[in-house]
Amino acid sequence: MPFDLSTATPATAQSVQSLTGEDYLKTLPVGTANLIKKYANGELAVTPQITRTPAGQQLLGAITQYDPTFDATNFQKRQQTATAFAKGKQSDAIRAANQTLYHMGNLYQRAEDLNNFDILPGLLNAPINYIEQKGFGDTRQGNYEASKKAVASELRKVFAASGGGSLKELEDWENAFDPNAGEKQQKSYIQNGVDLLRGALKSLESQYQAGMGLNKNINDLLTPEARNVYEKLELGQNPKVKKTTAQKQGDILAQPKKITNDAEYNLLPSGTTFVDPNGVTRVKP
Secondary structure (H helix, E strand, O other): OOOOOOOOOOOOOOOOOOOHHHHHOOOOOHHHHHHHHHHHHHOOOOOOHOOOOOOHHHHHHHHHHHHHOOOHHHHHHHHHHHHHHOHHHHHHHHHHHHHHHHHHHHHHHHHHHHHOOOOHHHHHHHHHHHHHHHHHOOHHHHHHHHHHOOOHHHHHHHHHHHHHOHHHHHHHHHHHHOOOOOOHHHHHHHHHHHHHHHHHHHHHHHHHHHHOOOOHHHHHOOOOOHHHHHHHHHHHOOOOOOOHHHHHHHHHOOOOOOOOHHHHHHHOOOEEEOOOOOEEEEEOO
């Protein structure tokens, strides 16, 4: 496959020689960075013919700087791993993890909507919820139960496809959920579910790193929305809280410019923060 690294920042330059991973890619033109990533991820093979050319040697050096664990002879293993996480049971686990996090975010909001008492929850919440649901047609209790079941259903798929955790742990967690528990208790149950999901993702990450390299993070395979929910839940925050108009305007003003090609990249002044076509935030050297 043709390639040209003539516009790349030299890997031996003093300013970038200690950088690796995404930090290193941020110093390169978009097209070059994307090419290096494809080789490192096993989408393209670094053949002996390529490495015999000066440009090929430069390419290999850039790939190795991006991923110090890269080994050209392990191309097949990386390719198989990439395929498994794109189409195999591991891919099923990632899709289920995305859905689990979506439903966990909803469940956290449902718990706040339910607004159960934290004081004497066993005495107060059960009769109040019963009367509100059966007597006044309140839908909050049903919404909470539906979200709880959706989380458990998707989390079961993650466990089955990842090999991480046990179904007994999941069943114990699901049975511990009480719609009449206090709000703090319910949020604690959700945190326990996040812990179970984290364990399953760690199992997947071990498989991913074994094939792709130790610098790979399984969270990178989650959707941006799922990662946001995951981060908020780990901090004990509601992922569903909507931003104010002022916050949204501030986010827009703070967003880096998104570019689509090398021509736009070349127009950026040095030191500019931008977003490449793959959605990766970079800084032009």
